Amino acid sequence: MAKSIDAAVIGGGVNGLMTAHKLLRRGFGRVVVFESNVIGSGQSSRNAGGIRAQFGNEKTIRLMSEAIRLWSGLSRELDYNILFKQDGYIFVCYSDEDVSIYSRARETQNRNGIKTRWLEADEVSEVVPGINREGLVGANFHSLDGTLHHDAVLHGLMFSIERNGGLILEHTPVVRISKREDEFILSTLNGEFSSQYVVNATASKVNELSSQLGIKLPVWPVRRELIATEPLKSLFKPMLVSLKYGITIHQSLRGEFVGHTHAEEPQNYDISASLNFMIRFAKDIIKLLPFMKYVKIVRQWAGTYDMTPDSSPVLGPVGELAKYIVIAGSSGHGFMLSPAVGHYISEYIATGRVDELLRPFLPERFERNELIEETLLSNSSVL
Amino acid sequence: MFDFRRKKYNTVEDATVAEALLQNKLPLGNYSFRLHSWRNEPHMLKETPSAWVTVNGVPNLNAFRIKLRDGMHIEPQSKRRLSFLIARHSRAGFYYRHFYYINSIRHFFLNFIRKINDYGGNAASIPEDAGISELDFKSSEVLRPRTFVIGAGRAGIGVLSALEDEDVLVADVLPEEIIKRRIEAMSLEDFQSNNLFHGSRKLLADTTVFAAEGEHLFAAVCGYNKIYFIKPERTFLCTGAEDIKPLFPGNGIPGVISGQTLIRYPFLAKGASYPLLYLENSIPLSTLKMLSDAVHFSTVVVRRADDKYISEVREMLNAEVLRGNVSSAFGARHVETVKIQSEGKSSYMRCDLLVISGRKQPRIELASLLKLKMSYSTHYSMPVPQTDGRYRCSETIHACGSLLSPSPDALLQGIAAAEGREEEHSESMEKVETGSGMICFCMDVDAEDIEYMAENGYSTLNRMKRFSGLFMGPCQGARCFRNAFEKFEECTGKEIDMPTIRPPVVPVFIGALALADLEEVSGGKEH
Numbered sequence: 001m002a003k004s005i006d007a008a009v010i011g012g013g014v015n016g017l018m019t020a021h022k023l024l025r026r027g028f029g030r031v032v033v034f035e036s037n038v039i040g041s042g043q044s045s046r047n048a049g050g051i052r053a054q055f056g057n058e059k060t061i062r063l064m065s066e067a068i069r070l071w072s073g074l075s076r077e078l079d080y081n082i083l084f085k086q087d088g089y090i091f092v093c094y095s096d097e098d099v100s101i102y103s104r105a106r107e108t109q110n111r112n113g114i115k116t117r118w119l120e121a122d123e124v125s126e127v128v129p130g131i132n133r134e135g136l137v138g139a140n141f142h143s144l145d146g147t148l149h150h151d152a153v154l155h156g157l158m159f160s161i162e163r164n165g166g167l168i169l170e171h172t173p174v175v176r177i178s179k180r181e182d183e184f185i186l187s188t189l190n191g192e193f194s195s196q197y198v199v200n201a202t203a204s205k206v207n208e209l210s211s212q213l214g215i216k217l218p219v220w221p222v223r224r225e226l227i228a229t230e231p232l233k234s235l236f237k238p239m240l241v242s243l244k245y246g247i248t249i250h251q252s253l254r255g256e257f258v259g260h261t262h263a264e265e266p267q268n269y270d271i272s273a274s275l276n277f278m279i280r281f282a283k284d285i286i287k288l289l290p291f292m293k294y295v296k297i298v299r300q301w302a303g304t305y306d307m308t309p310d311s312s313p314v315l316g317p318v319g320e321l322a323k324y325i326v327i328a329g330s331s332g333h334g335f336m337l338s339p340a341v342g343h344y345i346s347e348y349i350a351t352g353r354v355d356e357l358l359r360p361f362l363p364e365r366f367e368r369n370e371l372i373e374e375t376l377l378s379n380s381s382v383l
Numbered sequence: 384m385f386d387f388r389r390k391k392y393n394t395v396e397d398a399t400v401a402e403a404l405l406q407n408k409l410p411l412g413n414y415s416f417r418l419h420s421w422r423n424e425p426h427m428l429k430e431t432p433s434a435w436v437t438v439n440g441v442p443n444l445n446a447f448r449i450k451l452r453d454g455m456h457i458e459p460q461s462k463r464r465l466s467f468l469i470a471r472h473s474r475a476g477f478y479y480r481h482f483y484y485i486n487s488i489r490h491f492f493l494n495f496i497r498k499i500n501d502y503g504g505n506a507a508s509i510p511e512d513a514g515i516s517e518l519d520f521k522s523s524e525v526l527r528p529r530t531f532v533i534g535a536g537r538a539g540i541g542v543l544s545a546l547e548d549e550d551v552l553v554a555d556v557l558p559e560e561i562i563k564r565r566i567e568a569m570s571l572e573d574f575q576s577n578n579l580f581h582g583s584r585k586l587l588a589d590t591t592v593f594a595a596e597g598e599h600l601f602a603a604v605c606g607y608n609k610i611y612f613i614k615p616e617r618t619f620l621c622t623g624a625e626d627i628k629p630l631f632p633g634n635g636i637p638g639v640i641s642g643q644t645l646i647r648y649p650f651l652a653k654g655a656s657y658p659l660l661y662l663e664n665s666i667p668l669s670t671l672k673m674l675s676d677a678v679h680f681s682t683v684v685v686r687r688a689d690d691k692y693i694s695e696v697r698e699m700l701n702a703e704v705l706r707g708n709v710s711s712a713f714g715a716r717h718v719e720t721v722k723i724q725s726e727g728k729s730s731y732m733r734c735d736l737l738v739i740s741g742r743k744q745p746r747i748e749l750a751s752l753l754k755l756k757m758s759y760s761t762h763y764s765m766p767v768p769q770t771d772g773r774y775r776c777s778e779t780i781h782a783c784g785s786l787l788s789p790s791p792d793a794l795l796q797g798i799a800a801a802e803g804r805e806e807e808h809s810e811s812m813e814k815v816e817t818g819s820g821m822i823c824f825c826m827d828v829d830a831e832d833i834e835y836m837a838e839n840g841y842s843t844l845n846r847m848k849r850f851s852g853l854f855m856g857p858c859q860g861a862r863c864f865r866n867a868f869e870k871f872e873e874c875t876g877k878e879i880d881m882p883t884i885r886p887p888v889v890p891v892f893i894g895a896l897a898l899a900d901l902e903e904v905s906g907g908k909e910h
Contacts, residue, residue, distance in 0.1 A: 038845060038880075045849065072486060085493045129507050151849035159840060230443050230857055230890055234497040235506035253496050254852070272754070273886050275596045275904050282896035291509035293894030294441045294518065298857050299885045 002185055002192035005030040007349060009199045010174050010186075010209065012039040014150070014335050015327045016201035017157040017168075018342030021078075024164040026350045031166040032195075034188060036173035040154040042203060044335060046271075046303030048226055048250065048258050050239050051336040052089040052145035053114045056105045056375030059360040060312060060333070061112045063340050066357060068144055070339035080156030083253065086146035087237035091376070092124060092131065092139040092288075094244040102140050105376050109142070116142040128236045130291045147239060147250055150335060177209050184324065197349050199325045204269070204306035206314075206328035215318050218366055219329040221304045223265040225277040228299040229292075231255030243376070245288045257295065259285060273300040305332045310371035315341055315361040316354060325349070326363060385455040394453055401434060401446035402650055404457070411436070411446055411459075435460045441513045442506070447648065448607060449517055475832040475851035520892065523610040523899040528552035528585070531601065531615035533592050533749065535562050537667060538784025539621035540569060540579065541797020549582030552613065554603055559588035561647065568669040569794065587611065593887035595752045598779045600904070604891050610899045617779040620750060620768070621797060624743035624785035627862050628820075629663055630830055630870065633712030633721075635821035642670065642740030645677050652678035655736035659684065659721060660702075661709045663741035664789065665692045668699065674738065675700050682732070684709055684723055686741070686815075710818070712737055744865040745786045751884040753780060762788050764814075764869050766881055774800035817870050823863040825856020830870050837874040844871055844880050854882050857890055 006028045009016045012035030020031045035041070051071055053064040068086075075082050093102050102118075109116040119127065121136045161168060169190060176187040177198070186193045200206055204221035232255050239250040249259030263280040278300050285292045308314055308329035317325050325348070327334075327341055334341075344358040354362070360372060384391050387409055395403040404411050411434055434446045437458040530548045532539050535555035543553060555562055566579065580586065590605040592613070601613040626641035628634040642660075645651060652658060660680040665688040674680075680700055685693060686708045697704045707725030712718050712734075721734045743763070750757070750768040755776045757766035767787055768776045774783045774796075783800035784793035790809050799806070819830040828851045836847045844867070847853055853867060854860040860882070868879045 038843065040849075075489070081489075083493065085490065130509070155841070155846070155850065162840075229893075232442060232506040237497075253493065275594050275600070275602055275886075276901065278594070278886070279896050279899045279901055279904060282893045282899070283901075285893060286897050290511060291506065293520070293897060294509050294513060294892065295506070296443065296857075296890035296892050297887060297896065298890045299855065299859070300887065301883075301885050 002194040005032050005193055005195045007031050007197040007199065008174075008184070008186055008193060008195040009033045009201060011035065011042075011201035011203065011327075012168060012170065013042050013044040013201060013203060014040065014153060014157070014338045015044075015203075015330075015341055016199065017154065017161060018338045019199050019201060019327070019345050020161050020166050020168075021157050021164075022342040022346035023349060024161060024166050026346055028350075029165065031161075032193065033161065033166065033168045034172050034174050034186070035168065035170045038170050039158055039168060040151070043303045043305070044154060045150060046226070046301060047150055047332075047335050048239075048248070048260065049147045049150045049335065050089070050145075050248070050250065051084070051148060052142070052239070054089050054091060054105070054109060054116060054140060054142050054145060054376070056101075056108065057312075057372055058108060058112055059372050060374065061109055061114060063337060063357050063361070064333075065112065065114055066343075067337050067340035068146075070343060071146075071148065074153070074156075074339060078156035078160045080152065080159060082152045082156055083149035084146060085148070085237075085253075086144050088141055088143040088239070089145035089241060090119070090124070090127060090139045090141045090238045091241045091243070092128075093137045094135045094242065096137060098243065099137060101375060102138075106140050114142055115144070116140050127238065128240055128289075130235065130289055131240075132288055132290055141238070145239065147252075149253075153335075174209060177212050179213060179321070197323045197325070199327065199345060199349075201327040203328050203330065203334060204304050206306070206326055210318070210324075210326065213321065213324060215321070215324075217314055217318075217326065217328060217363060218309050219306050219314065220267055221269055222267050222307050223270055223302050224260065224305050224332065225263070225265070225273055225281075225300060225302040226258060226260050227278065227281050227297055228252075229257040229259075229295045230298050232257070232295065240288075242288050245284050247284055247288050249285070249289070256298070257292070261285065269304060271302040271304060273302050277302075305330075306334070307331050309366065311374055312372040313337065313341070313361055314363045315345065316348065316358055316363065318363050384453060385451060385457060387457045388459060394451060398451050399447050400436060400438060400444075400449045400451050400455070400457060401648075403451040404436075404446065405650070405653075409459075439513045439515060440508045440510045441515065441518065442509065444515075449515060452515075474835040475828055475853075476836075517607045518892070518894070519608055520894040520898050521609040523612060523903065525612045525614065525900070525903050526552055526585075527614045529616050531613055531618045532621060533601075533618065534621035534623055534746075534784070535586065536565070536621060536623045536784065537569065537669070537793035538623060538786070538797040538800070539619070540566060541794040541799075542619045542621060542781075542783065542801040543579045543584075543797075545798040545801035549584065551582075551584045552587065552615070553585070554587040554590045554592055554613070556591045557588065557647065559586065562586070562588055564673065565669070568672045591889045592749060593889050593891055595749060595886075596904070598753060598777060602887075602899075602904075604887075604889065604895060607892055608895050610891075610895050612900070612903045615779075618781070619797075619800065620753075620776070620780060620782040620786060621784050621793075622746035622749055622786050623793070624745045624763075624789065625861055626740050627742050627744045627865060628739050629708075629742050630818040630820040630822065630866055631709060631711050632818070632820050633714070633718070635824065636712055636714050636718045637716065638714065638718035638735060639712055639737045639739065642666070642674055642738055645738050646670070646673045649677035652736055652738075657732075657734045658736040658738065659709075659732065659734045660700075661737060661739045661741075662686065662688070662696075663708075663739070664688065664743075666741050667793070668695065670740070671696065671699060674740065678736070678738075680738075684725070709737065709739075742865075743785055743789050744862070746861065747786065748859070748861070748884050748888045750776070750782065750786070752886055752888070753777075755780060755782075757881070760788065763865055764872065765865055765879070770806065772806055773803050774806060775803075814869075817866070817873055822866045822870060823851075823853050823856065825858050825863075826852040828853045828863075828867075830866075833867065833870045834874050837871070842875065843877070844868070845882060847871070848882050859888065860884065 246262030261284040311331040314329040529550040594602040626643040755768040758769040
């Protein structure tokens with residue numbers, strides 16, 4: 001006999017936990033999170049914790065600005081400090097040709113209530129001392145973007161879910177899923193569960209279970225890597241992004257620089273750190289921040305991006321299966337979007353209403369060919 | 384002349400920055416993020432923050448690695464600030480639990496943390512050219528030996544003495560002269576040392592293998608400034624084990640150092656009038672000899688050893704040897720007194736240098752990066768590489784010595800491994816109750832923090848790591864795995880979930896990496 005529950009969330013990453021947390025707040029009683037390993041064992045504990053509304057397309061900008069609003073209240077909501085600090089994102093521009101891309105993005109952002117400003121080169125080097133001035137034109141800067149501590153978010157969500165009566169089953173993969181009348185049956189090593197609603201928040205592995213229901217989404221994995229340096233005194237506060245050099249880097253509260261660069265990476269689940277990336281990063285970072293040559297790399301790790309054809313997430317119910325909801329394909333923005341995603345997905349489950357902000361991200365956009373066009377790209381990949 | 388804190392001092396001939404500072408009675412050491420205590424111990428193998436100084440504007444330099452030159456500007460990185468008062472009375476991760484109800488207060492507090500965090504030098508003043516020759520980064524070089532031996536300790540020397548192969552490369556973290564001294568100390572008791580480096584055999588001293596990709600591509604850093612890519616056909620892992628401090632209150636006080644540190648920096652014992660040697664287990668007599676060369680110990684405390692070993696120690700050192708253990712150390716800025724428990728009684732002893740050896744933690748980082756199969760060792764309470772019974776971990780990787788088990792016969796093991804003989808293992812050891820004291824010297828996590836986290840819902844080691852930064856400091860776990868695992872098991876009764884070990888094994892300068900040849904790396908994949 002399958003245990004009956006109100007909502008099943010598959011995947012104990014930040015999106016799964018956030019959805020479970022929001023469902024519990026909406027009064028759902030029996031919410032169970034199934035996690036094949038431990039919570040946050042995928043990309044949720046491997047990212048750099050960047051939060052930004054500076055995108056090049058309206059749809060993502062609007063969803064993200066809602067997410068930022070929710071982030072700033074989350075510490076209190078969880079009763080746990082997630083160390084969210086809004087010090088901005090600074091996108092530095094190194095060629096006159098790129099200025100038009102930057103100003104177009106800025107206009108789109110401003111139109112949607114994001115107060116991105118243009119900084120001249122001199123202002124940029126005030127914000128980021130030590131930056132390479134050669135060819136530097138200026139930068140887009142939005143002060144409400146920021147960073148947070150991803151592990152603190154995961155711990156806060158975990159404690160909150162447990163406090164509110166939800167259940168997190170770690171080391172419990174869902175091995176089979178099937179539809180019976182109005183319910184889904186989930187088989188796990190801890191027995192069978194039946195639920196009207198299933199949220200599949202397994203990111204790049206979304207098709208493993210979905211295919212059992214005859215669903216195939218265009219989502220594939222790509223390895224991404226990050227580097228952390230030894231700690232230094234606080235030098236600059238915002239997240240620094242250079243499209244030209246492919247670098248994204250910020251300094252944590254502890255003083256370490258945490259950064260990423262673009263390197264050729266395999267499209268699979270291999271998450272071992274590569275020597276190739278470490279050297280690539282070293283070569284790239286000293287072009288942007290020359291002083292970094294006297295800084296040491298302490299740690300390097302890898303995670304998996306779940307990519308889609310338009311590098312934007314796939315969110316919401318899948319076609320006719322109105323109660324089978326996916327959260328996947330975040331293309332590297334899953335963590336920053338999660339409070340908005342959790343909010344609107346739980347709203348959909350509670351009321352059946354698909355919010356206007358969520359609608360552009362529905363899975364059916366691929367069939368209708370309504371792809372999301374992102375313009376802020378570096379070397380034709382998404383940051 | 385050189386200056387420290389803007390005061391001028393006389394240059395000491397042929398000395399490192401650390402030696403010069405210590406000889407001028409200047410402090411070396413640093414407060415940590417949580418500021419529980421001094422990060423005191425200048426450590427030999429790992430780049431730990433304990434000996435960090437800023438030289439000519441370059442922060443986080445190991446004072447022991449940089450030669451003192453005329454006109455150097457040296458700044459300490461040990462600034463005691465207000466946060467010390469907050470931090471010393473709070474447990475790990477204290478900043479997660481406070482100051483977040485009102486956004487403006489939260490921002491103020493986060494900026495405050497940032498401001499007081501003087502963890503490592505000032506990035507804003509890092510110059511383009513530091514004028515320090517150790518930091519003149521050089522282009523990378525590729526070496527293709529048939530056999531690669533990692534570690535020239537007892538096991539590595541054993542392998543070397545038994546191999547007939549001419550085309551061998553040996554890499555070790557220690558400088559050449561210490562490796563030579565070590566071989567000399569060994570040759571007395573065990574074998575003829577003159578046959579180690581014949582043919583085209585080569586020793587890469589002062590070199591640490593920091594990454595591996597597949598079994599045929601290793602990356603090593605020599606000194607601070609040069610990267611080697613090593614592409615061997617087969618490899619012997621003789622990475623040995625680190626001397627770590629047992630858990631007892633006061634194990635983090637300056638003057639409490641490990642045996643390996645004393646061997647590397649014998650001058651640390653200079654001026655010590657009451658040195659005390661504490662052996663948790665028996666250590667090889669050749670190592671004991673190197674320790675006693677540095678300073679004469681009139682008292683030795685031995686925790687676990689047979690009578691024969693104790694009389695050998697007594698004879699060799701001409702010292703009083705007690706059976707027992709050191710249960711705490713006292714002293715504000717330096718160790719002054721230790722408490723010894725011997726034969727059911729406790730006594731206090733004056734001591735200004737406590738040298739600890741015999742508690743070992745295997746250096747499993749490379750084995751882990753090579754993705755070798757690991758199995759749990761009851762000797763060490765942590766996983767070590769699994770072998771086929773003849774010291775082989777895979778087609779081309781062999782492992783031997785203290786990496787596998789704390790046998791004092793690592794040399795004989797090395798010989799057996801090179802000859803492909805069957806393994807012999809000593810009996811497993813009884814467990815000793817862990818005490819309290821500092822566990823993670825980089826992030827300042829102590830035994831009470833582990834208890835606190837276990838009680839507050841951070842129920843796995845992985846969560847503890849993410850909450851407190853345990854294992855994530857510059858030493859990357861090389862000095863805390865074993866103590867943390869034992870304390871964790873004791874607190875929770877759970878099996879350990881081994882945290883992933885990340886490259887690089889030691890911190891590596893971006894400047895050195897930037898000069899590495901990328902083609903050599905991608906070429907290595909197809910090997």
